[in-house]
Amino acid sequence: MSILQSIGAALTPVGLLWTLLIIGVATFLHELAHYALAKRQGVPVKSFSVGMGPVLLRRAWRGTEWRISLLPIGGYVEIEGMAPEEGPGGTYRQPTRGFAALPAWGKVAVLLAGPLMNLVLAIGLMTANFSAQGIPALDRVRIESVREGSRAQSLGLRPGDVVTALNGRDIAETITVSGQTRPGWESLRDLLTTPGRKTLTVERGGAAQEVTFDWRPRVNGARQLLGIGYGPDVQPASVPTAFVTSLQTTAEAVPQILRAFGNLFARFFTLDLSRDENVTGPIGTAEVVSQAARVSPWALVQVAILLNLSLAFFNLIPIPGLDGGRIMLVLVGALRGRPLSLAQEQVINVAGFALVMLLMVFVVVRDVSRFF
Incomplete structure (x- = not known):
């Protein structure tokens, strides 16, 4: 290939359109803020372009030429007094206005x-x-999916269960592994990298229960998976x-x-x-x-x-x-x-x-x- x-193969037409839209809105509002603060102080703005390169469309409005340019990569505002002024004989001088x-x-x-x-x-x-x-609660792990026929299913774990403690210890808000700080909800992954008896404290329907099992990260050289998809629990939040x-x-x-x-x-x-x-x-x-x-x-x-x-x-x-x-x-x-x-x-x-x-x-x- x-x-x-x-x-x-890595991109999609819809993804490209969304990329242009997200970047376009971010850039447009960025330049609009420059424009608004300049006009607020009485400084003329000669042009405002959405896009870069050759101008496709232009229209004068309120003392500014509004443009749509060919290349959808950013934009610009031309504020009077930011660029050098042209003097006599084609020379340039420091702007004063x-x-x-x-x-x-x-x-x-x-x-x-x-x-x-x-x-x-x-x-x-x-x-x-x-x-x-909702707001992610980094000290609680929500089980989002359970694989059919997996170890998790045999243990009775279900989607929607919330894990609040690992081996009797609350999930910390952050953990540090190999010098990197990660959200506490990722500590479940680290728990399963070592063999031994494991206990998950699981909250379901407002009641807490413990799920205990023996764990071996590898069996006959093959990596074992618990069989769950998970992420931080989410708590509802007012504005x-x-x-x-x-x-x-x-x-x-x-x-x-x-x-x-x-x-x-x-x-x-x-x-x-x-x-x-x-x-x-x-x-x-x-x-x-x-x-x-x-x-x-x-x-x-x-x-x-x-x-x-x-x-x-x-x-x-x-x-x-x-x-x-x-x-x-x-x-x-x-x-x-x-x-x-x-x-x-x-x-x-x-x-x-x-x-x-x-x-x-x-x-x-x-x-x-x-x-x-």
């Missing part, structure tokens, strides 16, 4: 609006997901509770996201093309969305949450060319008492843009290398 056939004339806090507000919009969207979607689907849990979940996710980006840059500078489950490229993203589309609409919502969180924090990385890099330049100018010169800004922005482009190429190459 060729590489293109392998990639095609629009965005350039704003105080430092006004510039930061415009630049920060996009990432904050993605963060707000992620929290909103998370709140909707928790209030509709306020779901919102508070969303804020807590977002705060807990920040260190993990930052570590993932740090690992990405480490791999980039060492040209390490090995697979990393924490950061994926466009093909990997479309593959995940394709899989989610087969599961349920709420699985797509969860992908959209992760994507918006990633966009929010990635754009805040202080690399020139990203919102975080622009904010850094504004703050440097405020500390100096005057903005950087046009030549200085151009050198920094070109270097930052080149780094971002190289990083994107690296992610795509690593994404494709999985199929070799």
